[in-house]
Amino acid sequence: MKSVTSWYIRIGEWAFNLFLLNILWLFFSLLGLFVLGIFPATVALFAVMRKLIMSTENVSILKLFWKTFKVEFIKANIIGYIFLIVGVLLYIDLRVLQQLDTNFFNLLITIITYIIGLLYLLTLLHVFPIFVHFNLKTRDYIKYAFILSIGRPLQSLLMIIILGIMIVLLIQVPGLIPVFGVSLTSLIIMKVSSGSFPEINAASPSLNRD
Numbered sequence: 671m672k673s674v675t676s677w678y679i680r681i682g683e684w685a686f687n688l689f690l691l692n693i694l695w696l697f698f699s700l701l702g703l704f705v706l707g708i709f710p711a712t713v714a715l716f717a718v719m720r721k722l723i724m725s726t727e728n729v730s731i732l733k734l735f736w737k738t739f740k741v742e743f744i745k746a747n748i749i750g751y752i753f754l755i756v757g758v759l760l761y762i763d764l765r766v767l768q769q770l771d772t773n774f775f776n777l778l779i780t781i782i783t784y785i786i787g788l789l790y791l792l793t794l795l796h797v798f799p800i801f802v803h804f805n806l807k808t809r810d811y812i813k814y815a816f817i818l819s820i821g822r823p824l825q826s827l828l829m830i831i832i833l834g835i836m837i838v839l840l841i842q843v844p845g846l847i848p849v850f851g852v853s854l855t856s857l858i859i860m861k862v863s864s865g866s867f868p869e870i871n872a873a874s875p876s877l878n879r880d
Contacts, residue, residue, distance in 0.1 A: 688857065695712065710746040764783055
């Protein structure tokens with residue numbers, strides 16, 4: 671009975687933390703009018719999530735969120751807008767390719783573009799966990815995320831499958847989106863992605879954040 675009660679408490683704590691993080695992410699994104707706020711808020715969200723997953727001690731969620739938002743404001747926006755620009759260019763390329771005549775060359779280019787798009791998506795999924803876990807130069811976050819996405823294909827596939835299931839759930843129950851949508855997504859990404867961190871930690875311990 672005691673173990674069951676402790677599980678209820680633990681689940682309740684996680685539910686509250688996820689709800690609070692969802693609200694904080696939205697508030698701080700709005701604080702930067704989304705244009706400048708969404709990427710620092712996302713980095714802050716992942717930083718707190720990392721602490722909640724890895725630490726056995728109580729985490730001051732608001733304090734850590736605000737500190738990360740301020741400290742990583744510029745770097746988070748740089749990386750975020752690099753991915754945004756690349757994503758827009760890939761989308762435009764695909765739209766243009768869809769308008770072209772169907773022939774072998776255009777089909778080949780379309781397939782290559784889709785492969786690049788998949789690698790882009792996998793790199794994007796890994797870049798925020800790596801950002802909050804390692805202290806690197808800006809360009810190295812993208813490099814490490816790309817290496818991790820292709821170096822651990824089963825892990826990347828697992829992440830996509832779980833996220834796909836979660837997206838279907840949120841579509842079926844849209845009321846969960848403002849409550850847990852963003853925070854639950856970050857929890858899944860951080861949990862799966864961090865499975866590779868012990869190996870990277872052993873190889874480059876000096877790069878780890880506190």
